[in-house]
Amino acid sequence: MRIDIITVLPELLESPLNHSIMKRAQEKGLLEVHLHPLRNFAINKHGQVDDMQYGGGAGMVIMCEPLSKAIEALQSERTYDQIIYLTPDGKNFKQQMANTLSLSTNLLMICGHYKGIDQRIRDLYVTLEISIGDYVLSGGELAAAVLVDSIGRLIPGVLNDETSALTDSHQDGLLAPPVYTRPAEFKNMKVPEVLLNGNFALIEEWRHEQALQRTEERRPDLL
Numbered sequence: 001m002r003i004d005i006i007t008v009l010p011e012l013l014e015s016p017l018n019h020s021i022m023k024r025a026q027e028k029g030l031l032e033v034h035l036h037p038l039r040n041f042a043i044n045k046h047g048q049v050d051d052m053q054y055g056g057g058a059g060m061v062i063m064c065e066p067l068s069k070a071i072e073a074l075q076s077e078r079t080y081d082q083i084i085y086l087t088p089d090g091k092n093f094k095q096q097m098a099n100t101l102s103l104s105t106n107l108l109m110i111c112g113h114y115k116g117i118d119q120r121i122r123d124l125y126v127t128l129e130i131s132i133g134d135y136v137l138s139g140g141e142l143a144a145a146v147l148v149d150s151i152g153r154l155i156p157g158v159l160n161d162e163t164s165a166l167t168d169s170h171q172d173g174l175l176a177p178p179v180y181t182r183p184a185e186f187k188n189m190k191v192p193e194v195l196l197n198g199n200f201a202l203i204e205e206w207r208h209e210q211a212l213q214r215t216e217e218r219r220p221d222l223l
């Protein structure tokens with residue numbers, strides 16, 4: 001999969017995309033992430049990419065021309081499955097969307113900043129608008145990092161058996177059960193007996209019950 005990201009702040013994305021599982025996915029050749037600084041497409045020598053909004057009001061808006069040039073340059077090279085705009089007024093991002101997007105070949109993500117991007121860019125090019133939750137971030141970059149991570153780890157071959165996505169919270173509609181490692185006793189607290197006896201059918205049953213109970217307690221809306 002190839003993911004292109006247009007941003008005014010590529011620095012914000014570099015670290016999260018170049019460590020741990022995202023790093024490994026790229027080293028294995030399963031994921032390619034390309035950052036495109038919007039300033040490279042600025043309309044003048046001052047590097048301008050934003051302007052005051054029509055109608056007045058505080059906050060700058062990212063202009064049409066730089067974004068349009070950046071998008072069309074990328075579109076001339078390949079066809080995108082989706083052109084995604086990260087915005088707090090987008091559709092709420094869920095595991096099911098990550099699963100669907102992980103089947104893509106090419107994704108283009110656009111990070112907004114300030115008051116956002118000119119509506120005409122959304123009307124003309126954007127095919128999917130995504131929010132990662134009901135709170136406001138200063139820009140779309142951290143949200144794009146969340147998307148790349150959640151989508152990238154689902155690409156076949158990125159995770160090994162031990163980190164399999166199939167046992168993640170949300171993947172089966174339930175929260176994940178509690179996990180334990182050595183020692184078997186810590187500060188007088190024991191690891192549940194069932195996990196120590198090697199009866200895998202019983203362990204699976206226990207884990208499912210724990211997952212159900214946890215979901216009922218914490219996220220009854222998921223049931």
Ligand code: 6GU
Nearest residue numbers: 086087132133137139143
């Ligand atoms: Cl995608 N962008 C911004 N700026 N804020 C957000 C968001 C996205 N999702 C939740 N809050």
